[in-house]
Amino acid sequence: MTLVIAIPTDNSIIFASDSQVTIGDVRATASKIYKLNENCLWSASGDLGLIQRVREQIDQLPNKQEPLVALRDTIAGFIKQTVTALVNMDFRSQFMGNSAENLLKLHLADFLFVECYDQKKPQVLHIVITGTTEWVENRFAATGNGQSFALALLQKYSQTTLTTETAKLLAYKVIEESIQIGAYGLGPPIDVYSITWDKGARQADESERAGLEDAARMLRWAELELLSSHGALLCGNGQTVKTEQETNGAHVKSSPRAKIAKGGKSANRVARRRKT
Numbered sequence: 001m002t003l004v005i006a007i008p009t010d011n012s013i014i015f016a017s018d019s020q021v022t023i024g025d026v027r028a029t030a031s032k033i034y035k036l037n038e039n040c041l042w043s044a045s046g047d048l049g050l051i052q053r054v055r056e057q058i059d060q061l062p063n064k065q066e067p068l069v070a071l072r073d074t075i076a077g078f079i080k081q082t083v084t085a086l087v088n089m090d091f092r093s094q095f096m097g098n099s100a101e102n103l104l105k106l107h108l109a110d111f112l113f114v115e116c117y118d119q120k121k122p123q124v125l126h127i128v129i130t131g132t133t134e135w136v137e138n139r140f141a142a143t144g145n146g147q148s149f150a151l152a153l154l155q156k157y158s159q160t161t162l163t164t165e166t167a168k169l170l171a172y173k174v175i176e177e178s179i180q181i182g183a184y185g186l187g188p189p190i191d192v193y194s195i196t197w198d199k200g201a202r203q204a205d206e207s208e209r210a211g212l213e214d215a216a217r218m219l220r221w222a223e224l225e226l227l228s229s230h231g232a233l234l235c236g237n238g239q240t241v242k243t244e245q246e247t248n249g250a251h252v253k254s255s256p257r258a259k260i261a262k263g264g265k266s267a268n269r270v271a272r273r274r275k276t
Helices: 048-059 068-089 091-095 100-104 147-155 164-180 206-229 256-275
Strands: 003-008 012-017 020-023 026-029 033-037 040-046 109-115 123-128 133-135 141-144 191-196 200-203
Touching: 003 040, 003 109, 003 147, 003 164, 012 040, 012 109, 012 164, 033 048, 040 048, 040 141, 040 191, 048 068, 048 109, 068 100, 068 109, 068 123, 068 133, 109 141, 123 141, 141 147, 147 164, 164 191, 164 206, 191 206
Parallel strands: none
Antiparallel strands: 003 012, 003 141, 012 191, 020 026, 033 040, 040 109, 109 123, 123 133, 191 200
16 A cells, blocks of 8 residues: 655645555565656556556656656556556456446556646646546645545645745655554655755655654644643633633633533432422
8 A cells, every 4th residue: 555645835846655565464665756757756556566567668758858748648648558458467357347447446546746847836647547637736635545634634734835844844744644543554664755846856865754753743742732722622620721712802711511510510409309
């Protein structure tokens, strides 16, 4: 399994993934991010055999230095042709009848390409196994196991202007938390790349990843501290609790749990009266 996320900024794009490869019951580590050219990277989730065959064809492209928009249809054709070839060779295909949906389920994969080219806005290209392409605009992108969880974590930053460094930290933190919640087949180390039009693709080295790990841990602590200081954790002993409403002038006299306890005592008194 794989988790890959893409976070564009104003002048760069961050591309990150986990590095665990699972073959049967055996786990290993391997890079899941590949270079198309100095300003374009790609990755994929799904059927490893399919991804390997597509990679072989991409590596043989004679015009790999061209921008992604010029290579889009060629690469989509590689993916569609590879899927067709694998389905035709697959012994199980004869039992699928004429159901295209069932045949496509035999070899599932999902592809993301990211590019920062010639001072233009960073681009993210999504290609599915049918060969259909889509430019992912004005939003984060992700593919693989834990995709929904990762996008949910990223959603709150959708209106935030991110620098290259903050986007690296965010990418690392999101994948780390996806691994920690137990998303099947994901594991460290976390691979992080940044692409800028002038410096090309750059991979974070071991020391930079260690720094991102420390920064992600500090960010989680800061989030917890902010949460507790703004009254998200309420005690039930009837004491005054400070909240954001109180800061804005709306004073909260007791916690919801205290009110529930008070209501429970009143109900008991009524019950005793009725009994007597």
